[in-house]
Amino acid sequence: MSGDGVIVARDLTKRFRRRVARPSRLLRRLGRRRGSDDGTAAPSEWLVAVDSVSLEVRPGEVLGLLGPNGAGKSTLIRMLSTLVEPSSGRAAICGHDVLEAPAAARGCLGVVMAGERHLYWKLTGRENLHYFATLYRVPARAIPGRVEAVLDRLGLTARADELVERYSTGMRQRLSLARALLHDPPALLLDEPTLGLDPQAARTLRELVLELKAEGRAILLTTHYMEEADFLCDRVAIIDHGRIVACDTPSALKRRLAAHRLFRLEVAGLGHDLERLRARLGDLRLASAQEDQEASVTRLTLAFPDGRRDVADILDAVFAEGLHLLGFSVKEPTLEDVFIAMTGRALRD
Numbered sequence: 001m002s003g004d005g006v007i008v009a010r011d012l013t014k015r016f017r018r019r020v021a022r023p024s025r026l027l028r029r030l031g032r033r034r035g036s037d038d039g040t041a042a043p044s045e046w047l048v049a050v051d052s053v054s055l056e057v058r059p060g061e062v063l064g065l066l067g068p069n070g071a072g073k074s075t076l077i078r079m080l081s082t083l084v085e086p087s088s089g090r091a092a093i094c095g096h097d098v099l100e101a102p103a104a105a106r107g108c109l110g111v112v113m114a115g116e117r118h119l120y121w122k123l124t125g126r127e128n129l130h131y132f133a134t135l136y137r138v139p140a141r142a143i144p145g146r147v148e149a150v151l152d153r154l155g156l157t158a159r160a161d162e163l164v165e166r167y168s169t170g171m172r173q174r175l176s177l178a179r180a181l182l183h184d185p186p187a188l189l190l191d192e193p194t195l196g197l198d199p200q201a202a203r204t205l206r207e208l209v210l211e212l213k214a215e216g217r218a219i220l221l222t223t224h225y226m227e228e229a230d231f232l233c234d235r236v237a238i239i240d241h242g243r244i245v246a247c248d249t250p251s252a253l254k255r256r257l258a259a260h261r262l263f264r265l266e267v268a269g270l271g272h273d274l275e276r277l278r279a280r281l282g283d284l285r286l287a288s289a290q291e292d293q294e295a296s297v298t299r300l301t302l303a304f305p306d307g308r309r310d311v312a313d314i315l316d317a318v319f320a321e322g323l324h325l326l327g328f329s330v331k332e333p334t335l336e337d338v339f340i341a342m343t344g345r346a347l348r349d
């Protein structure tokens with residue numbers, strides 16, 4: 001496969017055969033009588049979990065897969081990490097085809113899967129890492145040094161001799177990442193890396209992902225946290241029903257929705273003549289007006305239909321009406337807005 005991607009997928013597709021509920025005995029008997037079913041075959045249908053996905057992650061790049069539950073993110077990660085065989089299409093890690101050279105592909109790859117952390121809870125953190133380093137064929141002489149280096153990097157040295165069952169969720173997640181880094185891979189696949197972590201642990205992990213990116217690793221991560229995608233990712237691929245519906249930088253995705261910018265104004269006093277203000281604003285849409293009796297202020301929300309009008313247009317209209325401006329803010333569209341516009345539904349539906 002061509003291109004300078006460390007992680008590459010071309011038209012990658014995965015179909016699962018899914019059992020459907022068996023019809024009742026009565027329906028089966030009716031079917032037999034009509035000759036349409038011999039009553040023995042277990043009914044099934046195909047579910048396309050990943051549908052012709054093509055992507056490329058370059059060195060030093062973080063690509064985020066953003067999508068709701070069941071969108072196909074984990075299946076895609078599993079195919080790239082050689083755990084699930086694709087139904088069609090190709091994928092390669094550092095040029096090694098996942099079907100033709102799975103061991104070489106795995107050798108270039110560190111993987112952290114969601115939920116299942118693949119750690120031994122009855123072993124200590126250090127013992128886990130020694131075990132996995134052997135499994136990943138790190139040369140025996142290099143193992144102690146590599147284990148100490150990743151423990152140190154992930155801030156686990158002080159607790160390295162405690163059983164993993166006593167670790168917090170955040171520590172287990174860090175140990176999973178330490179394990180993924182043992183063989184110093186140029187590519188990382190991180191499935192929901194901050195799922196279930198408290199805000200502090202999530203922040204530490206995100207900073208670490210940025211460090212790994214700065215070292216030139218190619219990182220593909222899945223998330224359904226918009227803020228995480230925005231903060232971490234150079235590009236975001238929005239995935240829905242197994243298909244990538246948009247892939248671009250977070251800011252370019254948001255620029256597509258410039259018309260979703262909202263302007264919030266706070267003006268002194270109550271009972272303004274909103275119809276006059278509306279007329280003066282012209283094609284600026286007065287989306288809402290709320291009066292706060294207690295504070296004696298009116299809060300106005302405005303939207304630009306074309307997304308291009310200047311902030312000065314609003315201020316001119318406000319001052320021309322003789323309104324006393326107390327506050328002003330702009331709400332840019334979020335990735336959530338982009339997701340809704342692309343898929344017609346909210347991410348957390």
Ligand SMILES: Nc1ncnc2c1ncn2[C@@H]1O[C@H](COP(=O)(O)OP(=O)(O)OP(=O)(O)O)[C@@H](O)[C@H]1O
Binds near residue numbers: 049075
């Ligand atoms: N082994 C399997 N057999 C049958 N169907 C499967 C299998 N694995 C996944 N699926 C189905 O494929 C679809 C995509 O699932 P997948 O786990 O990849 O989605 P996801 O985006 O990772 O969602 P989540 O965030 O909930 O993990 C779902 O409808 C799921 O039920």
